Amino acid sequence: MEKNIISILCAVILHFGLLAQFTNSTFKITESELNQVPDTSPIFPYAYQDGVSYRLSYERFSLTGHHEFYQQYINHAAVLGSGLKVHYRHNGEMILQTDNCVAPVFKTGGKAKVNSTLIWVNSDEGLILTELSESQSEDLTENDELYTDENGELIFERSMNSFFHGPDSMARLHVFFPDPITSSQSNYGGALVDNNDQNNPSLQNEIFVKSIETKFENDTFWLENDYIKMVQLGSTVEPSVHSRNGTFFYNRSEKGFEDVNVYFHITRLRAHMDTIGHSKLCDRQIWSDAHGLAGNDNSLYASNTNPPRILFGTGGVDDAEDVTVVVHEYGHALTDYAAPKSNIGIERSSLDEGLCDYVAVSYKTEISTYNWQNVFPWDGHNEFYNGRFANSNRVYVKDEFLEKYTRGEIVSSALMEIYFDIGKNLTDQLVFESFYFLDNGMTLPQYGNILLTVEEELYNGMYKEEVCNALKSHGLVNSCYVGLAELETKVDDFKVINSEGFSNNSGALTFNSNSKIEVVKMYDANGKNVGTYSGIDGPIEIHPQHFNLGFYVLEVFTAKATYRTKVLKRF
Structure with missing residues (x-):
């Protein structure tokens, strides 16, 4: 609860130029x-x-x-x-x-x-x-x-809590994946209700067996790694559930289930972050209690404890059973690490909520696209809590009075538009990188311009049009400039398919054209021709394994016209 809050006067000045690093303290x-x-x-x-x-x-x-x-x-x-x-x-x-x-x-x-x-x-x-x-x-x-x-x-x-409203060894465990509403493609109700943590056959059917690394010490498997440690917080700090045989098979009526669910999903998120180059983001251990807050129906990230902590409430549906609550709270840990103590200001606070909602929905949507727009589909969207959405049509209006979580939906919705335009990995990489640029007093439009700057630094403007259009549709930037080369690839006659798969080294580039594609030529950043592909024998596929990391220019000759566009090989 905030009392007697004096408004912090914040003005962000952007200054572009070339400078040497300043090292004096x-x-x-x-x-x-x-x-x-x-x-x-x-x-x-x-x-x-x-x-x-x-x-x-x-x-x-x-x-x-x-x-x-x-x-x-x-x-x-x-x-x-x-x-x-x-x-x-x-x-x-x-x-x-x-x-x-x-x-x-x-x-x-x-x-x-x-x-x-x-x-x-x-x-x-x-x-x-x-x-x-x-x-x-x-x-x-x-x-x-x-x-x-x-x-x-x-x-x-100033509250320091960010609320939601030996060798390692593999262990096998029971988790929701991602939550019983999404995995069953149902709505809250009937057998799919909390019912004071009672289990039933319908809920048991939505429990999945997964494997993940844990800490193995003193002949015991512990829910701990470099990034997350499950604990029980009280007058003393005690470890959470552990196992002698490497299995953590609980159902939701048992307290160990929530501990396992939190540990698994945060560890899985960290593995994804490693694959897209963000292993250094929040490379410290967070302690988490899956049954904290004395039974309250809320969760929080506490930034000023040592180490920082995430506590999940058990009122209503246990928060630790909903993966979007789990990942949302860990999102606060990510922004706090990248830009410490920078969450001051009304819009800055809304921005943090929107960014963490995006991280949560991005994680959930990769598992299942069912009702992807629902944030907190198991913990919310029911009699306990209305939940939030990541597909809002709301447009930013300066000085409009909005509850901070509603304003945050503008951010998460814009980012999810980018997600569906350029893909999960590229969008996640872009958003995680933007965390380092967060600052006190930042407004939503200032963040929009920061995101375009980060896109230019990461991708050399390759996805500027998609990023800018999504931001503009929600009022986060005023205008978008699209270069001719980018514009040419958007005409109805021709389109590049699977540029994300090519970038991630996981799939081939293909092409869609209303007129016959005769030849595709590929050039590296120095203008050297590194490949020529003929369409005479059938559809053209360009596989990423044959190319080094970097930018490439495609020159596509069809029966009607010649098109040029850029692609990126990043992994």
Whole structure:
């Protein structure tokens, strides 16, 4: 519950150019020196004003390059939610920088002692010096940062929870795949109801036997790996269910079932992330309790515990039984790792919910497309909870009053349009990479433009049209420019088929044309012809195994015209 929240003034400034990496941990210059800073350096707002400085807070490395965040300080005290974020390519060139820094205008006294617990909070009347403390209940349902002024008055309260509303060895286990509603292609009702966790033949039919790696230690199989550890949280931390023979065969009336379900699906998601190049994203262990929150019908990710934790409630349908709840909460762990402590701002919070809904629906849809648009199909869309949707037609309107989860549906729906246009792997890779660019105070349209920037960095504009059109249809960008080469591949006479399979090294390129395809020529990035294919003997197929990684230009000669387009071999 948020109380006495002072709005954080956030303005994101995009600055494109070439710059060298800045390595000092603290930055302070005079106004005259600032005017001499070359274009190859970051721009630090208000750095020439007395008392303003910046310190490198964190850095991350991703597919597109290197990301740094500089926390703003005024008179030795950090400013909540304010700083500079700089994104570099691997060769040191800057992709962009964003900032939401504030001027040193004070409501209270402008001097601060050197004390790590003193934080400036920005208000409409100026900066207020506050002291930071934490308030946590044992079960983490209350987990807040409290900012109080010198008189002890609460100025700002920030929840640190992101709510949903030896050798390793293979183990065999029972799980929902992905959930009983989707796998049975049914609706909630009849035998497919929670009924206080009672099992029945219909629900048992939707339990699948799967195998996955676990930790094997002291002749015991534990639900633990580098990314997730299942625990029971109370006055002490205890391990969850474990096995001596490598089998975890529970039904949903037994508590072990939810532990296994969480562990399996997060581990499976991590395997997918590895295959698309995102093994470094959140490469730390998260602790998870599948029966937390004292029976509440909610779940949360707690970012400020050590290690971070995910707790699943058991009210209504147990949240840990719905894979989209499980993956959604882990999505918060991913965004928090990529851009730590950046989830400040009304639209920024909605953005996080929409991104995590996308990660959840993308995961579920790969298993089954039945009612793919339903977020939380087992935990929600019933008498307990309405659930959410990832196929909304809603368009972003600036300053429109919306509940944050409803606003988040704009984001998830746009991303799912991209998913169906260019495929799961490419969209997931794009979205995961965009997490590193998240920042405090970011609006939905600012994220839309960031996503286009990331697409250009990852795919050299190959999927710009598909990405931009989906964003534009939901008001997240104003316009889309499509180059001639891209436009030519969209005419009715000709289309490239399975570019995603070619990119992933899993399938051949084929072509669809209303007129006969006579010849297809393929050129590498240097313009060298690396293949010529004739359509005389039948349909043309171009298999990816014969090509190195990189971009290729296709020149397709039909009876009516010649078309040119690009394809990417990424794996």
